[in-house]
Amino acid sequence: MSAAPSISIIVPVYNVEKYLARCVDSILSQTHSDFELLLIDDGSTDGSGAICDRYAGRDDRIRVVHKENGGLSAARNSGIEIARGRYLGFVDSDDYVDADMYAHLYGIIEKEDADLAVCGYYDCYCDRPLRKNDPYYAVMGPQEALNLVFDGKISGVSACNKLYRSEIFDEIRYPQGKISEDAYVIVRILMKVRKVVVSSEQKYYYIHRNNSVTTSRFSRNQLDVIEAYQLNYKLVGEAFPESLQMAFGRLCWAHFIALDRMLLSHAEREFSREAKELVRFIRTHLREILRCGFLTRNRRLSAVVLACSFPLYRFLLNRYASKYMALNE
Incomplete structure (x- = not known):
């Protein structure tokens, strides 16, 4: 050989x-x-x-x-x-x-x-x-x-x-x-x-292709991103505790990404239970999200909008979908 x-x-x-x-x-x-x-x-x-x-x-x-x-x-x-x-x-x-x-x-x-x-x-x-x-x-x-x-x-x-x-x-x-x-x-x-x-x-x-994983229609396995960052949050707490706040920011980001992809695919009725859980997580952690320096200003503002009105959040997301994809893909 x-x-x-x-x-x-x-x-x-x-x-x-x-x-x-x-x-x-x-x-x-x-x-x-x-x-x-x-x-x-x-x-x-x-x-x-x-x-x-x-x-x-x-x-x-x-x-x-x-x-x-x-x-x-x-x-x-x-x-x-x-x-x-x-x-x-x-x-x-x-x-x-x-x-x-x-x-x-x-x-x-x-x-x-x-x-x-x-x-x-x-x-x-x-x-x-x-x-x-x-x-x-x-x-x-x-x-x-x-x-x-x-x-x-x-x-x-x-x-x-x-x-x-x-x-x-x-x-x-x-x-x-x-x-x-x-x-x-x-x-x-x-x-x-x-x-x-x-x-x-x-x-x-x-x-990035139109039929790639990152741009395809929403499916249940796109919730894997949340599971991945839940695991990461646990591991970071054990091995890199100084980075725990950043790991939490990534976990929040994962919830936003999953919710936004679901809404941009107009799949929230098909996945109504999952959509409610995603919204609940973000609303429950609103105070931590607003204090999280990892998340962008626009992302923190969107959390406030979601806390106030889910329909308004969905409307604004679809209204500015192309700009959203450029910034958050």
């Missing part, structure tokens, strides 16, 4: 034949060439599996796994199980990366002797210009890193703009059957690191 590569890049693949070539080509073009690319075909029913096999026939750095459909988390976990690299990276198959993304991440994680390296990313919508980050570079411990990813201005909880020392995943796997899977594991990941290096240079392109 050849020497282990420095990086294993794991790409779950499911019915993305329109986008897969762009993703794979962007990875094969990396200026850091010492990597293996693990394409995990998660039971695709279109031509995605065949595309994976064609690429594997042309580049011996590629390994393909064909498996029964189990969802994004199961596909990532399959990649983690067979990865040989000292570091792990994740790319979603409808996204793409700059040619120097892994050279940049590998360079800074080695330079700083860190366990986790983070770069900036672009949120890509068809009708919005790309937003540039301000310059930022820092080396920090897990507490500060937790605050940074929860704050979300430079980098959020996403798995895909990061490079991880592979040992981090010795005991961590993504939760199967859930969405918001990145949120479920981020605190556990940061509990396993001693040093994190963060660069705001944007190297990853996160594509």
